[in-house]
Amino acid sequence: MKTKGRLAGIILCHLVTIATFVEGDLYLHSPRGSNNRLNEKSANRANANRLFDSQNNNRGGYNIGDLTDVPAGNNAAKQYNMHYFQSGPSANKATGEGGTQLVMEWTNQHGCGGNEDTDPQKQNCNMVLQFMCEDAKENIPALKEQMRDGTSTSTMEYTKPASMKETKAQVNTRKNGALDTSRGLQESWEMYDDCYMRERNLGLFTADQNVKKNKFGYSSAAFTRQNPNGNRRGYECPEERDYFPYWHPTQWKDIAVLAENSSMCSHYQGKSFNIQPYHRCVESWSKGNPKHWSRWNNEKQCTDNGGQWILFHNYLEKAPAYNTEAKCTSASNGYVKYIWAVPYDAEDVTKKQCLVALETPDCYEAPWSRSNHLGNGRGNGQPLTYTWTLPYFPSGHEHKCVFRMRYNISTDDYDPYNTNASQNENKRKNIVSPVQDNKQVDVGGPAKLQMALNTDQTGRIFQDRTHLFRLMPRPKGLENERIYNLNVRGKRGNIVQVYPAVEYDFTPNHLHISPTDLVHIQWTGSNTHNNGNPAGDGQAGNDGEGKEGSDRNNMAEIGDLNDNFPLPYEQTTMWKNADVIWMYHGKTDISSKDLALNIASAGYYRCFKKSSCPETQHKDFIVETKTTPLQNQLNNAPASYQGAVLRFKKGIYYYMNTRNNNFTNRSQKGTIHVS
Known part of the structure; x- marks a missing residue:
């Protein structure tokens, strides 16, 4: 397969000049990005190759949430996946009516956005937001094949085929020997096996990189300019990771593209696999028994070798x-x-x-951010965000999902639109790549100067992904409501210790809604955010209140954002003016005082009195009967709060976290404006 033009419009990876020592570039903060972390007590992640290639600093990312006040350890049932309600069946993406709104927050180090004529950046960029789901009710795949976070930080195994003529039984042996239920799994084993066996796109620019070959003597989609040695990260396909829109069927669904300029949007949207179906070559072990892979990536070679060139849809x-x-x-x-x-x-x-x-993905110009800053956006000083209207699944089934975001940076040092394989370094043909590793330049002095340039990073992609989360069908009667998610970001430690993660805050911390809207309050935290050694390029430690390494959150009303003391319940209005529409424990006929108690105790308590919660499932969560009281810094409270959906009356409500509102280094407060 050969491509022309701007890498045939496959643009997540055009060209950039960037020093090889630069690390750490894209971090998701809400929902929490894993950066390949799982449950490490160290500041550095244990395994940068666990699930995907982030190319980020080893210190980035957040641990998976814990359901209780103790680490989940090897018990996956004690991990906590965030639960979001799906949009309603008549959701209007443009107005938000009937939709569930989830605000995505991130930081990107090298900057983005800006108009080239009036507000130029030092680089071009784009960002691609995608998700992938699996039906949790049907449990269609076998247990080994189901998406999971895992309880081990090890990478899933992969054994290369012994022969290109292996039988289906031999394939199954390789697959079953590789899958381990203790390890994380997102892309399928078949996706990577197909990637390793399928020839790479030979029309792509590889500069002067020596892109290697697979064991069968040809260069496959597992080898790219950014990954010339074919290193494996989980079951991610390197070629699919490095390029967008991708020209081969993939498991990922597109949410949005934040483009370098809006003129690219028609291209991105039209070539999205959401809208544009793509072919792949299908060969068979026997009639009606197709292989999941083929070497051939174009119609002619496919059909010449006995395959079928079949069109597939997302x-x-x-x-x-x-x-x-x-x-x-x-x-x-x-x-x-x-x-x-x-x-x-x-x-x-x-x-x-x-x-x-699937819907056509959103597309618009990327928000402006400062180069080499890794901070908030310009203007309002708030984090960079995109609001995702969550999908509606007509089946009414719960789905397990993961979200990923990819960030491309590139410059205009030469034509990024018309550089392809014809400019690849080829000494036999006297072709010199327009960029070269550690290029020496003559500036007129007695010696040449060496550029800090590595061509496997020219046109560089950074990535972060969430841990798994669940998209839940809405409770009956809420089909047409608009739901806003109110969550918590950050982890334990001061700004130096957690960097490039962030300290605690509510997200969004200024929520503007109407009296008919619903707010889904929920958060997750880890019991192992110790930020211990190895600390990598930063400071070890987890300064904060309460138990070492523990994330804890709650909400208590305050009179004003300048206040640092919660109001006595008798003076509050926030919970008295809230109608309980849904709660994780199933009880909605709850008094405002019990609601305030439940959220202030992070779910440790549900009611003050047994008479208010006579149901069996509440017996261990009642103040008057609980033998162990709540510790005043929430040490014995759950790390994750499973949620309440509330409707607020008109007013402005201010709230804080009583544990993390540490005056020396953070202010964990928020506001709900209902008007």
């Missing part, structure tokens, strides 16, 4: 109830579109299925 979820094309397409309405097509993961590639179509 989808939100499958709709097996509509088992004919007529039933499928007629089920479409103004909010949900169904298509009759071959899904990218089809086991029988000869049969079409009914699929819930």
Whole structure:
């Protein structure tokens, strides 16, 4: 496969000049980005290759949440995945009506955004926001194949094929020997096996890099300019990671592209796998028994070698109830579109299925941020954000999901739009790459000067991903409501200790809503954010209040953002003016005083009196019967609060966290404006 033009428009990776010592570039703060961390007590992550290639500093990222006040350890059931309600069936993405709004926050070190004529940056950039889900109710894959965070920081195994003519039984042996339920899994084993066996796109610019070959003597999609040695990170395909829009079917669904300029949006949106189906070559072990991989990446070589060049579609979820094309397409309405097509993961590639179509991704110019700053955006001093209207799944099933964000930086040192494989270094043909490793330049003096340049980083992609989260069907009666998520970001420690993560805050910490809107309050935290050695390029330690290494959060009303003492309940209005619409423990007929207690104690208590909570599931969460009282710094409270959905009456409400509002280094406060 050869490409022309701006790497055939495959642009997440065009060209950049960047010093090889630069590290640490994109960090998700809400939802919490893992940066490949799991539950380490160290400041450095234990395994940078656990699930994906971030190219970020080893100190970045947040641990997976714990359900209780003790570390989950080897018990995955004691980990906490954030739970968000899906949008309603008639959600309007433009107005937000009926949708569930989740504010994504991040920092990117090298800057982005700005108009080239009036507000130029030192570099070009773009950002791609994507997600991937799995039906949690159906548990369609076998246990070993289900998406998970895992309890071990080790990377999933992979054994290369012994032969290109291996049988399906031999493939299954390799796969079953690789999958380990204690280790994290996001992309499927098949995605990487296909990547290792499929020839890479030979039209791409590789500069002077020696891009190596697989064991069968050809360079596959596991080898790229940024990853010339074919190093593996989880089951991520390096070529898919490095380029967007990608030209091969993938498991990822596009949410938004924050472009270097808005003129690129029609290209990004039109080539998105959400909208544009893509072919792949399908070979078979036997009739009706297709392989998940083929060496061939173009139609001619595919068909010349006995394969079928088949068109595959992306989808939100499958709709097996509509088992004919007529039933499928007629089920479409103004909010949900169904298509009759071959899904990218089809086991029988000869049969079409009914699929819930994906929306065109959002696209607009990236928000401005300062180069080499890794801080908030310009203007309002707030974090860089994108508000995601969460999807609606017509099946009504819960889904396990992961979110990822990729960040590309590049410069205009030469034409980034028309550089391709024809400019790759080739001494036999006297072709010199426009950029070279550690290039020496003559500036007229007695000696040449060496540039700090590594061409596997020219056109560089940084990435972060969340831990798994769950998208839940809405409770009955809430189908048309607008829901805002109110969460917590940050981890334990002062600014030097947690960097490049951030200290605690609520997110969004200024929420503007109407009296008809709903607010879903929820947070997660870890019991192992000790920031111990090895500390890497920063300071070890986890300064803060309460138990070592523990994240703890709560909410208590204050009279004003300048205040640092919560109001007595008798003087509060926030909880008295809140209607309880849903709570994680199932009880909504809760008094305002019990609601205030529940959120102030991070879920440690549900009621003051047994008479208010007579149900069996509440018996261990009642003040008058609990034998161990709440520790005043929340040490024995859960690290994660599983949530309440509230509707607030008109007013302005200020609140704080009583444990983390440490005057010396942070202010964990927020405001809800209801008007």
